[in-house]
Amino acid sequence: MSFATTADQAGPALPRRLIELVPGIGLLFIIGYGGKLVEQSISTYGKANHLALPNFEYVLWAIIIGLVVANTVGVPKIFRAGVATYEFWLKLGIVLLGVRFLLGDVLKLGGISLVAVALELGLSIILMTWLGNLFRLTPKLTSLLAIGSSICGVSAIIAAKGAINAKDEDASYAIAAILALGAVGLFAFPVIGHLLGMSDHAYGLWAGLGIDNTAEATAAGNLWSEQAGKVAVLAKTTRNATIGFVVLAYAIYWATRGEAQTIANKGVFLWQKFPKFILGFLVVSLLATLGVFAKEQSADIANLSRWAFLLTFAGVGLSTDLREMRKQGLYPFIVGAAGELGIAVLTLLIVLAVQPWLPT
Amino acid sequence: MSTSEATKAPRRPLLSLDTWAVIAASGLVLATLIGTLPRIPW
Numbered sequence: 001m002s003f004a005t006t007a008d009q010a011g012p013a014l015p016r017r018l019i020e021l022v023p024g025i026g027l028l029f030i031i032g033y034g035g036k037l038v039e040q041s042i043s044t045y046g047k048a049n050h051l052a053l054p055n056f057e058y059v060l061w062a063i064i065i066g067l068v069v070a071n072t073v074g075v076p077k078i079f080r081a082g083v084a085t086y087e088f089w090l091k092l093g094i095v096l097l098g099v100r101f102l103l104g105d106v107l108k109l110g111g112i113s114l115v116a117v118a119l120e121l122g123l124s125i126i127l128m129t130w131l132g133n134l135f136r137l138t139p140k141l142t143s144l145l146a147i148g149s150s151i152c153g154v155s156a157i158i159a160a161k162g163a164i165n166a167k168d169e170d171a172s173y174a175i176a177a178i179l180a181l182g183a184v185g186l187f188a189f190p191v192i193g194h195l196l197g198m199s200d201h202a203y204g205l206w207a208g209l210g211i212d213n214t215a216e217a218t219a220a221g222n223l224w225s226e227q228a229g230k231v232a233v234l235a236k237t238t239r240n241a242t243i244g245f246v247v248l249a250y251a252i253y254w255a256t257r258g259e260a261q262t263i264a265n266k267g268v269f270l271w272q273k274f275p276k277f278i279l280g281f282l283v284v285s286l287l288a289t290l291g292v293f294a295k296e297q298s299a300d301i302a303n304l305s306r307w308a309f310l311l312t313f314a315g316v317g318l319s320t321d322l323r324e325m326r327k328q329g330l331y332p333f334i335v336g337a338a339g340e341l342g343i344a345v346l347t348l349l350i351v352l353a354v355q356p357w358l359p360t
Numbered sequence: 361m362s363t364s365e366a367t368k369a370p371r372r373p374l375l376s377l378d379t380w381a382v383i384a385a386s387g388l389v390l391a392t393l394i395g396t397l398p399r400i401p402w
Contacts, residue, residue, distance in 0.1 A: 087377060088381055092384050
């Protein structure tokens with residue numbers, strides 16, 4: 001990650017690297033805040049003129065502005081390092097969002113999510129593997145697509161790439177397909193959700209299960225409502241928590257075929273791959289449950305989480321390069337698209353099945 | 361993250377992105393608790 005300190009860069013270089021992030025973070029803020037202003041302006045205009053205008057959350061505007069900038073004028077080099085921090089803001093936002101969850105709710109919703117995730121994992125791996133074989137993709141590209149679509153997109157593909165000795169090219173294909181399809185899902189899920197008249201909880205669970213990249217799943221949830229955004233984050237982080245287990249299973253599979261290194265200590269491997277920000281989220285949620293925060297303090301922390309997400313959503317738009325996606329091959333994209341469509345339908349059926357246990 | 365950035369040979373990070381996020385969140389939570397952070401409305 002662009003601003004993580006590295007062994008050879010620690011020391012005097014760090015302040016300079018942090019300063020390099022400022023322009024891009026400024027751009028994230030301007031675009032995110034621009035989205036917020038558009039939402040407020042439409043709402044104010046509607047009220048002033050007694051018009052019932054549809055309320056599109058700022059999330060949509062921030063992503064659209066970012067997409068337009070990235071795919072027309074492009075993102076100049078001076079901004080790129082800062083723009084790449086959007087994943088940091090996403091994780092910071094999720095940790096702080098813990099203040100809005102009581103631990104009991106996390107365990108209850110997380111438990112329902114876990115059952116749904118287990119079903120989603122199994123079904124999507126089977127579906128992707130079948131499609132990959134059908135279109136004669138390389139077995140490792142198929143593995144990467146299956147891992148990316150079943151768990152958490154880009155992070156899972158990067159984690160798996162090293163573990164199964166996959167080629168850079170295969171990883172690039174898989175990442176491009178997952179990101180392109182995530183962008184489609186981001187806009188398609190709310191429309192389908194409205195057509196089906198889904199509740200906040202059901203829609204949030206569907207977005208968290210069906211959309212692969214955490215940033216896009218969070219954005220899709222928040223596009224619907226803040227409550228749906230919370231549920232989407234919870235379902236998605238439950239999926240993320242399984243990353244180590246699935247990557248380990250694939251690593252063992254490829255190691256037994258002599259095409260990947262054997263993993264000596266599986267416990268250490270699982271800990272290394274576990275997304276640690278989830279622990280931060282649980283600790284903040286525990287503190288909130290124990291009543292450590294006064295009401296105003298909880299509200300302040302929740303607001304900080306919203307600001308962190310505002311930067312994230314601008315970054316999602318700015319980082320979606322449609323031209324680069326067009327350069328990727330057609331078959332991986334077809335496999336990815338068919339697989340994602342199948343997974344969207346499967347996860348929708350799962351959500352409808354567990355709906356009786358969801359809060360209303 | 362672009363596709364090409366994501367597939368470059370990994371550097372050896374001293375702190376992962378997750379750790380940075382948890383450290384920053386801890387700082388913000390602590391600052392809110394002791395009241396040193398100005399109130400930021402949404």
